[in-house]
Amino acid sequence: MTLARIIVENLSTPAAAATETLRKTVALDGYLRLPVDPYAVAQHLGLKPQKLALEPNIDGLLVKDKQGEPFKAVTDMFASEHRQRFTIAHEIGHWVHKYQNIPDDKVLGRVESRDDTSSKGIDPEEIWANRFAAALLMPAAIVRRHWGEGRTREELAEMFGVSRRSMDVRIATLGLQ
Numbered sequence: 001m002t003l004a005r006i007i008v009e010n011l012s013t014p015a016a017a018a019t020e021t022l023r024k025t026v027a028l029d030g031y032l033r034l035p036v037d038p039y040a041v042a043q044h045l046g047l048k049p050q051k052l053a054l055e056p057n058i059d060g061l062l063v064k065d066k067q068g069e070p071f072k073a074v075t076d077m078f079a080s081e082h083r084q085r086f087t088i089a090h091e092i093g094h095w096v097h098k099y100q101n102i103p104d105d106k107v108l109g110r111v112e113s114r115d116d117t118s119s120k121g122i123d124p125e126e127i128w129a130n131r132f133a134a135a136l137l138m139p140a141a142i143v144r145r146h147w148g149e150g151r152t153r154e155e156l157a158e159m160f161g162v163s164r165r166s167m168d169v170r171i172a173t174l175g176l177q
């Protein structure tokens with residue numbers, strides 16, 4: 001049960017929304033502990049994280065299937081922890097972008113599902129959610145600082161709790177290589 005719903009106001013860009021989300025959830029005291037815990041972020045926002053056995057090719061879901069219950073952010077329990085962390089961050093992104101103002105009494109069913117096509121970068125909403133997820137798990141300013149201190153890619157991946165591939169993409173996106 002959430003006492004006060006947290007509304008994320010800055011939706012201008014996925015990165016701004018991710019920063020705002022971190023500030024309002026896990027960095028409540030002004031400090032952010034690494035790795036970012038996307039399950040805690042989901043809970044702070046009033047979402048219910050769930051790990052389930054999903055059908056093949058489905059990594060994650062955003063579901064609103066019962067009146068008076070929160071959205072569920074579901075990840076595939078058999079996927080790697082890195083993948084599940086990215087997937088739940090991605091589903092939080094959809095919620096922040098499109099669903100946070102939906103009242104609790106609505107029933108919508110399965111509103112988002114993350115499959116192979118989600119990561120191909122074609123659908124603008126999927127791109128938005130992926131950028132939000134990267135910014136949530138690997139906040140730009142913190143990545144830049146540690147990169148500037150000469151950390152290796154492996155060290156950074158470990159520090160941020162992401163796969164080496166996700167870290168490589170983030171480093172490239174931030175123009176650090």
Ligand SMILES: [Zn+2]
Nearest residue numbers: 114118126129
């Ligand atoms: Zn998606």
